[in-house]
Amino acid sequence: MKMKLMYLLLPYAALWLILNSFAFADVSFVATVDRNPVGEGERFEVSFTLNNATGTNFTPPQFNGFANVWGPSHSTNMQIINGVVSQSVSYVYTVVAGKEGNYTIGPASIKVSGKEYKTNSLTIKVVKGSQQSQRPSQPSQSPFSRSFEQQANEFLKDRLMIKLNISKRSVYVGEQLVATYRLYYKPDVDLAGISSAKMPTFNSFWTSEVNLGQQQRTSEIVDGVQYFVQDLKKFVLVPQKAGNLKLEPLELDLVVRIAVRSGFWPTYENYTYKLKSSTTEINAIGLPANAPQSFNGIVGNYSIDTKLDRNKTVTNDPVKLRVEISGNGNFKLLDAPSLDLPPDIEVYPPNISDNWSLTSNGYSGSKVFEYLLVPKNPGEFRLTPLKFVHFNVGRQQYVSYTSPEMILNVEKGSGTFNYSNYAQNQEQVKLLSKDIDYIRDVPSTFEKQGSKFFNSLLFYVLALSPFLVFIVFVVIRNKQEKLYSDKSLLRNKKAMKVARSRLAVAKNLMTSGAELKFYEEVSNALWHYVSDKIGIPFADLSKEKIRESLNEKPIAEAVVAKYMEILQMCELAMFSPESRTQDMQQVYDSAIEVISDLERKI
Amino acid sequence: MKSRLWLLVILMLACVNVINAQQLSNDELKSIFLEANNEYKQGNYEKALELYNKIYNSGYMSLELYTNLGNTYFKLKNYPEAILYYERAKRLNQNDERILNNLALANLQIKDKPEPQARFFVTVIYEQITGLLSSTGWGVLVVVLLWITLALLISYRILTNIFRKKFTLVLAGIFFSLAVIFFVFGSSRYAYETNQAEAIVFYPVVYVTTEPKVNSPNAFILHEGSKVTILEEQDEWYFISYDKTKKGWISKSAVKII
Numbered sequence: 111m112k113m114k115l116m117y118l119l120l121p122y123a124a125l126w127l128i129l130n131s132f133a134f135a136d137v138s139f140v141a142t143v144d145r146n147p148v149g150e151g152e153r154f155e156v157s158f159t160l161n162n163a164t165g166t167n168f169t170p171p172q173f174n175g176f177a178n179v180w181g182p183s184h185s186t187n188m189q190i191i192n193g194v195v196s197q198s199v200s201y202v203y204t205v206v207a208g209k210e211g212n213y214t215i216g217p218a219s220i221k222v223s224g225k226e227y228k229t230n231s232l233t234i235k236v237v238k239g240s241q242q243s244q245r246p247s248q249p250s251q252s253p254f255s256r257s258f259e260q261q262a263n264e265f266l267k268d269r270l271m272i273k274l275n276i277s278k279r280s281v282y283v284g285e286q287l288v289a290t291y292r293l294y295y296k297p298d299v300d301l302a303g304i305s306s307a308k309m310p311t312f313n314s315f316w317t318s319e320v321n322l323g324q325q326q327r328t329s330e331i332v333d334g335v336q337y338f339v340q341d342l343k344k345f346v347l348v349p350q351k352a353g354n355l356k357l358e359p360l361e362l363d364l365v366v367r368i369a370v371r372s373g374f375w376p377t378y379e380n381y382t383y384k385l386k387s388s389t390t391e392i393n394a395i396g397l398p399a400n401a402p403q404s405f406n407g408i409v410g411n412y413s414i415d416t417k418l419d420r421n422k423t424v425t426n427d428p429v430k431l432r433v434e435i436s437g438n439g440n441f442k443l444l445d446a447p448s449l450d451l452p453p454d455i456e457v458y459p460p461n462i463s464d465n466w467s468l469t470s471n472g473y474s475g476s477k478v479f480e481y482l483l484v485p486k487n488p489g490e491f492r493l494t495p496l497k498f499v500h501f502n503v504g505r506q507q508y509v510s511y512t513s514p515e516m517i518l519n520v521e522k523g524s525g526t527f528n529y530s531n532y533a534q535n536q537e538q539v540k541l542l543s544k545d546i547d548y549i550r551d552v553p554s555t556f557e558k559q560g561s562k563f564f565n566s567l568l569f570y571v572l573a574l575s576p577f578l579v580f581i582v583f584v585v586i587r588n589k590q591e592k593l594y595s596d597k598s599l600l601r602n603k604k605a606m607k608v609a610r611s612r613l614a615v616a617k618n619l620m621t622s623g624a625e626l627k628f629y630e631e632v633s634n635a636l637w638h639y640v641s642d643k644i645g646i647p648f649a650d651l652s653k654e655k656i657r658e659s660l661n662e663k664p665i666a667e668a669v670v671a672k673y674m675e676i677l678q679m680c681e682l683a684m685f686s687p688e689s690r691t692q693d694m695q696q697v698y699d700s701a702i703e704v705i706s707d708l709e710r711k712i
Numbered sequence: 713m714k715s716r717l718w719l720l721v722i723l724m725l726a727c728v729n730v731i732n733a734q735q736l737s738n739d740e741l742k743s744i745f746l747e748a749n750n751e752y753k754q755g756n757y758e759k760a761l762e763l764y765n766k767i768y769n770s771g772y773m774s775l776e777l778y779t780n781l782g783n784t785y786f787k788l789k790n791y792p793e794a795i796l797y798y799e800r801a802k803r804l805n806q807n808d809e810r811i812l813n814n815l816a817l818a819n820l821q822i823k824d825k826p827e828p829q830a831r832f833f834v835t836v837i838y839e840q841i842t843g844l845l846s847s848t849g850w851g852v853l854v855v856v857l858l859w860i861t862l863a864l865l866i867s868y869r870i871l872t873n874i875f876r877k878k879f880t881l882v883l884a885g886i887f888f889s890l891a892v893i894f895f896v897f898g899s900s901r902y903a904y905e906t907n908q909a910e911a912i913v914f915y916p917v918v919y920v921t922t923e924p925k926v927n928s929p930n931a932f933i934l935h936e937g938s939k940v941t942i943l944e945e946q947d948e949w950y951f952i953s954y955d956k957t958k959k960g961w962i963s964k965s966a967v968k969i970i
Contacts, residue, residue, distance in 0.1 A: 559773045
């Protein structure tokens with residue numbers, strides 16, 4: 111029973127979990143206007159947007175001093191980006207501006223789960239005449255209207271801008287400031303990307319570009335108008351000389367997708383829009399003249415700490431001196447301070463660790479220098495190794511720091527010092543020597559682009575033709591064999607006949623006394639008979655072959671032996687008349703006997 | 713009648729060959745290539761680029777041409793183009809250490825750093841094996857093996873000795889299986905070489921959107937030189953993935969296909 115209940119509850123629990131997993135962002139309630147300023151008698155929209163909540167009891171403000179007000183119309187918008195839900199409800203009023211002047215629209219209020227939220231108040235500037243009598247609308251491609259370019263330019267003119275944001279306008283020479291170029295665009299502008307950018311050059315500044323990495327666009331309200339904001343470039347700048355220094359503008363070619371109404375459906379066209387940021391001047395103040403002797407141009411808000419890791423050691427056993435400089439300043443240019451030590455102590459280049467990062471005020475954090483001190487001789491040393499002078503921006507004066515006195519007791523020790531055990535920068539050396547591999551000197555043959563042998567017709571023809579050739583071969587071969595076997599079958603049947611007629615001829619020869627001819631004929635009869643019977647062409651025949659093939663058949667060995675014997679005898683008789691020992695009649699009879707014996711078995 | 717048809721086919725094939733025949737001969741291409749190399753050696757990268765592109769624009773390619781183009785663009789600090797050509801060279805020989813090294817160095821110069829992807833070791837080994845030869849190499853090997861198989865089968869049919877017959881049959885079987893395996897390797901290689909589904913971003917900054925239309929929310933931002941995989945295509949848009957996890961739509965004009 112309990113289990114059942116659980117199953118029933120499970121879907122609800124899941125739903126609850128899903129709903130909870132949507133991380134709702136902060137609740138906010140803002141008032142925006144679609145443009146500002148507006149011309150007399152012009153129409154504009156005022157929106158009150160509640161983000162990430164649903165509210166009740168919406169109370170609109172008074173629209174005093176405006177000619178006409180319609181509304182509100184509602185619109186809801188929901189977005190899920192990277193699993194984060196953002197939801198907004200807007201109340202939109204269409205307002206017609208009245209006479210010239212500044213008008214304030216007070217805050218609107220709404221209740222969200224019992225809590226009241228209020229918007230900011232808006233100041234609308236109404237200017238004389240219709241500043242933009244025809245609102246730039248989406249361009250259309252009718253032949254009567256102006257060119258597409260003109261329309262697109264007009265459409266984008268007040269929808270895109272680059273602002274240069276500067277952390278400080280007035281700085282000392284050597285003090286850092288952060289300059290950020292930001293792209294502002296209205297939500298109805300569809301950006302495809304940036305096709306080219308002309309970087310600003312900063313004369314008389316030390317410059318370091320900050321890697322922005324992956325970043326989300328944010329939204330910002332400027333004069334009541336909502337813009338999407340994207341950081342384009344961020345620089346840390348350090349003026350190198352006093353005076354009014356100019357920051358060059360950033361120039362961009364933005365690719366914007368613009369809907370073109372041609373016919374019923376809009377089509378989209380990529381339009382490249384040139385955009386330039388404004389120029390700004392920075393007031394760089396020269397440093398005061400009363401600089402101490404050891405000042406070498408370090409400017410910032412720094413505090414310094416020095417520490418020795420132990421006070422007792424033996425000769426050749428290194429101690430570490432740790433110098434930590436923390437605060438706010440251009441850490442990138444902060445070199446290791448040089449130490450003032452007695453000649454009995456050797457100093458090695460410090461190991462540097464950076465713990466600073468970029469903040470809105472430039473670089474801040476700390477930088478630690480760890481020096482390796484190797485005492486070469488025993489004794490008691492009183493060290494004041496470091497003197498660090500910098501111009502402190504906060505206090506607006508030169509500050510010099512002297513490290514407190516440190517005591518180091520060194521006793522006589524054995525052993526030597528090996529620096530490589532302590533060196534830690536070997537990896538960097540490896541990286542420095544890395545460059546792209548050199549070009550290839552010798553070209554192989556050039557191929558046509560996109561033409562590949564594999565999968566080409568030629569490839570398949572070459573790959574499949576062996577099969578065809580094989581099939582053709584087999585067919586021809588079979589035909590030939592059939593023909594051959596037909597012939598041999600015929601010969602097999604006729605073999606006895608042929609042998610008989612040959613022997614008959616031999617008999618005639620015997621009676622006429624032509625001995626040589628007789629033996630030849632008998633031999634022929636024997637040879638041809640077996641050749642026809644076993645299906646081997648006469649030309650390919652040898653005695654061994656005959657013996658072999660006869661032995662494969664069920665023939666008594668005595669018969670085979672007899673056959674071979676007669677054959678042998680005939681041959682001998684043919685070539686040497688002396689060996690014709692046997693009577694011709696006897697040879698003739700035994701030949702007939704052997705052939706009839708064979709005939710029975712084969 | 714039949715033989716005439718064959719004649720016609722052969723004639724047509726010959727015509728195609730004549731049309732295909734190069735406006736530039738292989739020797740001419742070679743001399744342009746060497747000239748470009750000389751310009752590169754003297755540091756005249758602009759001039760070298762012009763000459764290399766002359767070869768490329770006439771419709772020819774080779775591994776050396778792609779690597780040298782990549783190097784030239786690298787020296788001119790045009791990293792997206794350098795990456796594009798190194799990737800193209802990699803397609804022709806994915807085991808070439810020098811190309812991989814150059815590609816890695818070019819990738820260090822761009823903004824977006826993809827997370828290193830863990831890959832199944834079997835896939836890696838398979839790719840290394842198929843990468844031993846180009847698809848053309850595998851194709852030639854397959855053809856040769858099949859013709860050897862043919863020769864073996866014919867001798868099997870002719871031979872009378874039972875042992876020799878068996879031997880040739882086994883051998884033919886081995887050669888045929890090898891041909892089949894190499895055909896599979898060649899197919900993989902061919903698919904890799906002609907894969908149209910990867911592209912390099914060429915706009916300095918691109919907004920990748922969640923829908924293939926205007927006014928759609930931005931999913932993420934890519935910078936020039938990033939390699940994306942094209943999953944789908946629609947009108948003026950590609951649906952792409954970056955890093956396997958991030959997906960979105962990108963304008964076709966913002967990328968160049970490898």
